[in-house]
Structure formats: structure tokens, C-alpha cells
Amino acid sequence: MPQNRVSVTSLQEFGQDSASLLADAVDRAISELMAHHHASLEFLLSRASTDNLVEPPPKGDQLRNILSAALRAPDHGRMRPWRYTVIKGKHREAFAQVVLEAMDRQEPDAPAAKKAKRRDRFSSMPMIIALGMHIEPDGKIPVIEQEMSVAAGAMNVLNALHAEGFGGVWVTGAFSEDRTLLETLGLKEPHRLAGFLFVGTPEKPVEGRKRADVDDYMAIWKGEPVTFGADAG
Secondary structure, X not given: OOOOOOXXXXXXXXXXXXXXXXXXXXXXXHHHHHHHHHHHHHHHHOOXXXXXXXXXXXXXXXXXXXXXXXXXXXXXXXXXXXXXXXXEOOHHHHHHHHHHHHHHHHOOOOOHHHHHHHHHHHHHOOEEEEEEEOXXXXXXXXXXXXXXXXXXXXXXXXHHHHHOOOEEEEEOOHHHHOHHHHHHOOOOOOOEEEEEEEEEEEOOOOOOOOOOOHHHHOOOOOOOOOOOHHHOO
16 A cells, blocks of 8 residues: 555544544634635725826736736637736836827827826836737637637736735726737737736725625526616616
8 A cells, every 4th residue: 555545434433522523623624714715705895996006016926927817817719819018117108108199199189188197197107017909800709709808807917916915907098099009019900909907006005986786786587587776767
């Protein structure tokens, strides 16, 4: 018999007291596991977006692990549509200029204040992550499912950031459809962007908006068309 084999003895040989101790130990282990899962759910419910961010952002293996969470998103057909470009440090200022030029092409009538705000955000946020979508329009999987996989991946990244003590916010705009900007990010036609994540350390505890009542957004189907409280009125 291999030395690492552990023989199993019937509970009868332990006696009633030992069996009771074993049962108590199993109950405690189950309770601890349930408490752990409850804490994990409460943690997810505590996530909220914030752009009140300061240094440092994640880096090295920590950043790699956070982005690896994105690759656990549902991915019908294994299309792997995720493409992430990280902009940080001294390169933020240059990228902010790229964004402004894209705005000039896509939003020529945008107010100067809007352009100034966008330049400030892209040049000062600790880290920017571009959410590239590597789309195959003629692939075996509908485009909308590929897009949803990218969105699910982005949500995984936001949750992973929260788990590691960081914060983030997802931003979009007409400028993100600019073809020159897209190609700068390695996204040639027909590939696109789902927006950007601003990433960093929250400057202060994040206080999310009051959570909506889930009862307004769910229904139990019982053979008849359902209605939702959120749609009332």
C-alpha cells in the first residue's frame, strides 16, 4: 500500500462521542463556508464606480491577475474578443492629445469646457484601460454576443479592481468611434472600442448611490406575460 494512503475506519470504532465530535466539526465547516460565501456576495454588492482616483494603480502581476479575471467572462464559441490597451505614466499626456484630436473630428462643435475636461481626465487619471472589441462580423457567433462578452469582461475587471482595493469607472463617448484613435489602439476595421476604464486608488471611501430595489427589476414567470415595477407609469 502506498505510504500516502489514509485508511478509513468506520464511525462505530470511534464510539458515539467521537461521532458526535465529527458531526460538530462538519457543521462548523459548513457554517464557515456559508459565511464566506455570504461575505463574498456582500462584497460584490458594495462595489460602486468612482473617478475620484489617485496613485497608485495596479501594476505587474497584480494588474495581470485583474485583467485575467476578464478572460473568465462568458465567451460563446471561444471567440476571445477582449483586447486591453493600458495607458499610464508619461504616456497619458500624449494619449490625451490623441483623444482631443478624435474629438475634433467626431465632435467638432463640442464646447471648449468639455474638451478641457476630457483632456484633464485622460492626462491625470492614474491609469486608463482601453476596452478593445476584436469582432468577427462573419464569424459563427452573432456580433451582439461577442460584444456582450466584452462587456462581461469589463465588469469582471471592475469587480477584480474592487477586490484588490482599487477603484474604477467606465467611460465612453463619440470620440471612441474615431478610426484613427482605434488604429492607434491596434483596432483595425471592423474592430471597435467599448470605451475606457479609468483606474486607480480611491481617494476616499466610495459611497455608491442607493441601490435600486431589485423587486422592481425581477419577475417570476407563471405562464402569463410578466410586468416589472420599474416600467410602471
